[in-house]
Amino acid sequence: MTDLRSGVRDDFAEVFGREPDGVWSAPGRVNLIGEHTDYNLGFVLPFAINRRTVAALGLREDRRVRVGSTFADELVELDLDALGPDALGGWSAYPLGVAWALGQFGADLEAVPGFDLLIDSNVPVGAGLSSSAAIESAVALALNDVWRLGFDRQTLAKVGQRAENVAVGAPTGIMDQSASLLGEADSAVFLDCRSLDAQVVPLGLEQAGLEIVIIDTGVTHAHATGGYADRRASCEAGAKALGVESLRDVSVADLDRAREVLDDVTFRRVRHVVTEDQRVLDTVRTLREHGPAAIGELLDASHVSMRDDFEISVPELDLAVETAQANGAIGARMTGGGFGGSAIALVPTDAVSRVQVAIDGAFAEHSFGQPDVFTVRASQGAQRES
């Protein structure tokens, strides 16, 4: 982390020929459980991880905005007056979309100065670990500080989500930005996506001798196109047919009636969301009462629901989950929006290498691309570094 932080300062000085006013950072996230429940106003239980995006920012005396990054070989420049979703595209739509979205939430963008911004990150892109939310959250926190806007973190999460929905064009929920902004070390964030009430739930992994292993399948996904939007539309259609505002208002006990009202596919989409909400509540209760070693079956059931009912898994994710389970994992599931990205496995520390070796072997046997298998820790959310 020190390297990333000091590196971005040096890069900023090299690109812009001066020192930044400060450096801010925000983490990627892993969702422990609660998938595709956020935009249905249900429950999620993600945690911030020890992979971060850093943003060095310096205010300017004019209204110019310049943004560069270590991962794209271009400096994007525009005037603050030209900022708007139509003017934005590519990777810079994430940071500049945030600047625009702050205006949508009440910041007076006519009264603020321009800025120079440089971004670096060690959150893997396309791995389902929210590299995009990490950029949005770091930039939202930085601009909130230097422009002295005074927004709280829940509002900054909504700002990041607005940037992603409108400037980037991905119809995502509030989970990823919330995890990145509200996360705490060794804990998960239990978020009610309707009230936005957030509670910190200690994970107790180290005391229990457990690790979270990430299996990045290397199968890339994009939420601005394809299946994610389709699943969201099915959920909305299901809620409408059931006469409720959102699937949050449907309980497990209502599923018999739902089966009569809905076609088979919509029913299975609805059943995933409704049972997943219940699994989040059960996981939080189990963590508090019995600790992390007791949540394995809930993780496994979540994966089955996503594979069979929501149909957002891919063969690589299924293989990662099954291989982890067969080699000592207490529980495993795909994480994030699906159609690629990563799976997570809850693994006793002394079984981590066995799981790693078994997954590498299984992927090779199936002629799948080499996965990236590594452990993560639950870490601090977005913060000012210097």
Ligand code: GAF
């Ligand atoms: C992606 C989205 F960005 C989140 O809002 C959430 O819907 C998730 O997929 C699925 O749980 O990460």
